Amino acid sequence: TVSTLGPTINVRDQGGGDAPLVRADFAYTPRYGAFNVDATDPVKIGHLTLAPRLQYAIGTHLPLELTYPLGLGEGFAGLRFDNDRGDREAMASVESRYPIWGAVGVSLEVMTGDSRFGGSIIPDGRWLLGARGGIVADTPFGPVRFEYGGASGGQRALFIRLGYWF
Secondary structure: OOOOEOOEEEEEOOOOOOOEEEEEEEEEOOOOEEEEEEEEOOEEEOOEEEEEEEEEEEEEOOOHHHOEEOOHHHOOOOOOOOOOEEOEEEEEEEEEEEEEEOOEEEEEEEEEEEEEOOOOOOOOOOOEEEEEEEEEEEEOOEEEEEEEEEEOOOOEEEEEEEOOOO
8 A cells, every 4th residue: 555645735815715825735655755836926906916826846756647737737828738747847927817897807827837857956948938818707616717828839729717626
């Protein structure tokens, strides 16, 4: 049998929405170790919301299904979900949202990041640049997003999210 030890930490703004400001996971097993953190701090300027985000992940001896895709759970603009995997990942982004009708708004997100196997603790390969934008809505069953984006490597992709991902 394989046992796992490790905490999950979520820091939430009790006055705001459901999204955590900081989420960190650490897991250790006799076969592999994994750590990731995702931090954001949204700022409202009138109706506009700006949300800078930093993500970092590192693991040792990870099985393929536990390696980190660039962008972690939110993906990276222009890449198909779960592309560009590695045992270390770093990304920075800024998303802007502006309401246009009730819970429906428009968004634009710019980002940079890299995901690699091995090397330094911060991926030092080719950092991609990306941007995506579209229509977003906050619904009772979670966020709904229809966005299109591109990355500096020439990749383009549609991003669709319906509700929360676990």
